[in-house]
Amino acid sequence: MRKSSTGHDWVHTEEASTGVELRDGDHVAVIGGGPAGTFFSYFFLDMAERAGLEVSVDIYESRDFSGVGPAACNMCGGIISESLVQHLATEGIILPSTVVQRGIDSYVLHMDVGSVRLETPLHEMRIGAVHRASGPRDLEKPTWESFDGFLLSLACKRGARLVRERVTGFDIRDGVPGIQTKSSEYKEYNLIVIATGVNSRILERCRELLSDYNPPRTTGTYICEYRLGAGVITESLGNSMHVFLQKIPGLEFAAIIPKGDYASVCLLGDRIDADMVQSFLNSPEVRGCMPNDWRPDDRSCRCSPLINIGGSPRPFGDRIVFIGDAGVSRLYKDGIGAAYRTAKAAASTAVFQGVSARDFERHYLPLCRELKKDNGIGKLVFTFTKRIKGIGIFRRAIYHMIEGEQGMAGKSRRMSMVMWDLFSGSAPYREILLRTFHPAFLVRLFWHTIHSIMYTSKHG
Ligand SMILES: Cc1cc2nc3c(=O)[nH]c(=O)nc-3n(C[C@H](O)[C@H](O)[C@H](O)COP(=O)(O)OP(=O)(O)OC[C@H]3O[C@@H](n4cnc5c(N)ncnc54)[C@H](O)[C@@H]3O)c2cc1C
Structure with a gap:
């Protein structure tokens, strides 16, 4: 149990820490500067300061989120859930209007039998639609700020150091984990936080090194963006997220999300291929809600990232913890919200309990289990x-x-x-x-x- 800077106990736990605690002068590495990595760094540094612990945090992230297109982007539908918007507000994190491109006030459910609108329960626009980078590939002049860029800047303002490099090597020597980048020497850390998402080779290396670790299970997705212009989007799609319940084999979930000048199409399923995409885009339900002169082949950008559909059973080791998509997420929904929850729980464990596998098992695993159990019901x-x-x-x-x-x-x-x-x-x-x-x-x-x-x- 750690003492605060004023000497008071912060947390009263029944079981004492296993003794592997962070100390003043220790170094923490966070691999990945997406939502999980930046939330972790932000909350960890905040909690460490309150606990009177002087530690440094290096965030390794090679993407420049101020750029455009897939190279700069952690591909996603870009919906910030109502519950996350509220949680962030209570943390004092207000998403600026330069980041939230559209407030979503309703859902329109499209089926072959008709379309029906669902309003937000309180008629508020609490759901935000964002781009993870500055925008799609054909964007000439960015008018919006990247969501991930905004979070990263918060973490850096809190004191994290951004290392703009990809981690290329990961090892554990004499029980101490360390990493390497293309241009730097192997460096050991007192804690390594893996926040790489699921589209990273680092997870395979972790499976080799940690006998208990299995990377999350994944499935395929497809995202494409259409530049329609803000006025046309307001007329055709409005401030609604359009969700489709169609009888297309292998398609689990399909949505069109209006943003600033773009509309994002998002498909999730285990058999997504070009034919499925075509049959979705050309379906009467989709044509019915897009503008009359819209052409499905005029895409601004497209990508096919993987999505987490089955979290890792033991997302930790001694001095190592997996958060966000690299650990446990929510099935098909609110992945950024799950990144926030896992990041905060891991940060609190590391600051107030310890960083051994036993500490994470006692204080971090219960949240992961709760998420996994709920995903079972979601399935x-x-x-x-x-x-x-x-x-x-x-x-x-x-x-x-x-x-x-x-x-x-x-x-x-x-x-x-x-x-x-x-x-x-x-x-x-x-x-x-x-x-x-x-x-x-x-x-x-x-x-x-x-x-x-x-x-x-x-x-x-
Ligand atoms: C099609 C699709 C639609 C989705 N829609 C939504 C949605 O609308 N709302 C929602 O809440 N969630 C959505 N999600 C889920 C959401 O994208 C993820 O849950 C969320 O991004 C997880 O955050 P993360 O930080 O764990 O991982 P990521 O966002 O993937 O970030 C990982 C970061 O790690 C970096 N990285 C990886 N390897 C290395 C390395 N070796 N060295 C350094 N850095 C590295 C990457 O560059 C990246 O920046 C969607 C996912 C998909 C696939």
């Missing part, structure tokens, strides 16, 4: 959604249930709330599942399903 929810979106009668029932809820107040909009939380990532999957067991939800779904069966048998 169930997605399997169920996949099944029902394949059956026309259910698609129609969901459509009419949401449509019928539009005039209702708050909590009575049961299907709308379930869909809202499923798309926005604002609630744990457990909560979403529990809401579907509510008798009022089941009765209404049953009633709309009967209507849908009657409609189908009458109209074919």
